[in-house]
């Protein structure tokens with residue numbers, strides 16, 4: 385048993401030290417205490433992705449942020465961990481349980497541009513706007529959007545925390561940067577967003593805006609206690625998105641967008657629509673499709689929806705695009 389030190393004692397929540405990770409972990413810590421009556425202490429863990437200056441793709445993608453927390457869980461050094469769901473590799477490792485997926489925040493990508501500009505204003509007025517993003521998914525969709533507007537942009541690969549990224553715009557080095565809206569809101573910096581990018585045009589990363597609360601499978605009592613934080617609709621939505629990603633055999637830096645929602649804005653909970661996009665980082669080719677089906681009643685049904693859309697996308701040429709991805 386990976387039992388907690390003493391019943392009623394503090395639960396140890398492992399977290400990265402970045403401002404975003406600490407904000408997310410603090411929020412979940414409060415939810416856990418409210419739901420279980422147990423105090424929660426944060427245990428800071430440094431991951432290789434936090435110390436390396438190499439590009440994310442070259443060190444194995446966003447999974448590097450996750451593995452140190454998972455090692456600590458499996459070693460019994462912490463009781464639970466909070467991850468950004470979009471950073472989780474699609475395969476769930478042996479011995480760990482995804483105990484809860486809390487209600488999702490805004491899934492959209494956000495633009496922080498100079499002068500309060502929207503993407504369209506920037507792209508049309510700037511000549512060749514310099515837009516910072518390290519994501520092939522964002523770059524590909526933004527290039528395709530610019531081209532549809534009859535102009536061209538330049539995407540500039542950047543890394544670093546939110547402060548660093550927004551700093552490139554404040555100091556004039558870039559015209560804009562693209563970040564997840566959810567991250568900016570969690571950091572209290574939502575007012576710096578100058579444009580929210582509609583999923584019709586820029587489909588977010590699978591799982592974007594959602595959190596994952598993970599614990600050791602051996603700690604069944606804790607897993608059951610954490611399950612009250614789970615939002616079943618968010619869970620089936622992100623399960624469908626991640627199953628699409630897995631079926632497209634995309635690594636984490638592959639340009640795959642996916643988003644599942646309720647087609648009528650949630651007025652009735654009968655059908656779920658899953659949208660998928662896969663393209664080249666230069667936006668020269670983009671396959672975008674959607675599928676609608678009954679709201680999945682289980683993770684298994686959600687995964688089947690993702691696989692069904694992947695099959696259609698592969699038949700429409702996605703397979704040819706996948707060769708262009710960077711690892």
Ligand SMILES: NCc1[nH]cc(CCC(=O)O)c1CC(=O)O
Pocket residue numbers: 446468469470471562563564566567591592593594595
């Ligand atoms: N790739 C890093 C990462 N992982 C999760 C978020 C934001 C929060 C979220 O999507 O839930 C971010 C930053 C970003 O993409 O701007």
